[in-house]
Amino acid sequence: MSDATDPATAGDERRVELKHGAGGTATRDLVSETLAADFADPGDALVGLADMDDGAVVPVGDANLVVTTDTHVIDPPFFPGGDIGRLAVSGTVNDLAVMGATDVRALTSAVVVEANYPIANLARIADSMAATCAEADASVVTGDTKVMGHGDLDGVVINTTGVGVAEHVVRDAGLSPSDVLIVTDSVGEHGISLLAEREGIEFGSDLESDVKPLNDLLAVALETAGADVAAMKDPTRMGLAGALNEMAEKSGVGIEIREERVPVTSDVKGAGEMLGLDPFQIANEGVAVLGVAPKAAADVLAALREHPKGRNAAAIGKAIDDHRGRVVLDTGMGNRYLREPASEPAPRIC
């Protein structure tokens, strides 16, 4: 293409790289520079695209309508503990839930599939989506299907959009110093089990993804503490490290975390050591991070632990006044910063 309107021929030679899709700073920079640049003013929206939160909040009458959308590509599409269908529903339900919209009003599903794709696989994915919707008390109300040429696409891509209503909108940016940070479950299972599967490494253990909808669990936290739930986030692709750094940066606070308080299963620890991967930097699909006002933290933790999806919940640290925008990790030995990974972590090969 030699069109004079093509920016690539007008001095900007940069190209999209894989790191731009990994969900970290590279993704945020790309989106804010290009795709979100012209939508910076959220207008009537309480939370808009420029906030880069887990979803948008659009006031409708007295209600806070929460909208979110997510496109799911995953290799392999069927993995221990789940599949792309369960992921597509859980991911969107969880993005709504961490904004405070635990009551999911509607989902959409747009599927792009390549020619020659086994119809039986598509049926299996649809069944899985339906089962996950039932678990989340949600329903797909409209959808779209497109087919591309064989080889034009790697298997199947699913976009889901979700709509819910939040009584109390919860943001990434809501942390204040002294708020207690709580994780709802052990971290790293989804990412480590997927990488192990992708690399064909067997650990002789039952490593599997924790992918699941969390709206019922997070409803318990909101019922317990209401507005004392100051911040919530879904630590997906960039892991716990990514979520905490984003919360610290957006809230303008520091965060300190004590490593031994963060639940990590021994299987994930062992596999992480072998593969050279930090479980804190690895994707989760069934975990949420909450920032809770100190006076409500014990009640929220107790309530989460009573729920079957929250029995491993743990208080892992707190927001602090210093080290603003950064996360300090007490390793039990010394302290260091816990950084958001620059790009999607890859297993060690040497």
Next chain:
Amino acid sequence: MSETPFDEATGGLPSADGHNDLEFRDPEKARAIADTLERLGEELEDPPATIMHVCGSHEQSIAKFGIRSMLPDAVRLIMGPGCPVCITDMPEVDEAVALAEDGVTVATYGDMLKVPGTTRSLDDARAAGADVRIVYSAADVVEIAEEEDGEVVFFATGFETTAAPTAAVVLSEPPANLSILSAHKYVPPAMEIVAELPDTDIQGYLAAGNAAIITGSGIFEDLAERHELPVVVGGFEPLDILAGVTKLVEMIRDGEAGVENAYPRCVTREGNEPAQEQLWDVFEAVGGQWRGIAEIPGANLVLREEYAEYDARERFDIDADSLGADGASRLADDCICGDIMSGTAEPTDCEMFGKECTPDNPVGACMVSSEGTCKIWHEYGGRPNL
């Protein structure tokens, strides 16, 4: 850390899994050693005591567990030329790239792919269609050679730890289509050179436990004597490192030179003698350039005459001098990897660190490998004042 004790930080809430299941990572023992170090630091005549370690795996542990934040101001711990990927010289990478571009199958350790040669890396060659394979061990190369009809070259990098397995492959009568492009390096001569650098001013060495498993701790005795330095061999778990540093600070306080072994569960004075025999049977140590540091006598391992049939440089008649001459170097003039590896600068002294030079887009070799100081500091924050 903030002044608030941590148990107050979480409101005294119970921990889900507070116990520590690894003996060598016991925080209480670590704190006891840190207290000892604090006391030793006060007894030093001429603080700070600067200790150099010579291993990327040591740097990994030190940064990952925040060990520098446990050391008193009187003890300074720096990294030397301990990353095998970082010190592989550009012309050596150029040789491997040239072979790959000539249609030879080139196999190497994964970290080598992104290391910049003069104009291109093996990754660039691969992107342009060359057959470049990643291996996890020297033995994997034999399998590749058995499967391939064409020539297979093992671009063999690393110190004694990887050179010994390469030697074992050469001695195993491998397939005739396999040859070795050796960029193996030998650490003790580099330690000698760095000890002589006036700007480094090191008072002791924490030697790499993994290399010493092969060579034995005794290998450092001459060095310790010649330079009147203490050398302590250390393992890689946090307590191993802290114990090694403590022993070094004691020796520095007492003005004592010599070699101590703080990793006795793996290292002996003699080392693995059969492996050493294989290593020296196949390789001889000659002078050679370490990237960014210096021409170091006796620090490059090349195949002996008897094994010339497996030497890729003989088989393919590579003219190293002509390589890389077809373009300007990708490396910026202001890359200070050499100073970092000599212990005279820290990554954060580099103006490109974390800006132009990142793990996704490394300018210097130290930002490429998971054992490179810049990559590790980028990941963990290096020398934090927390």
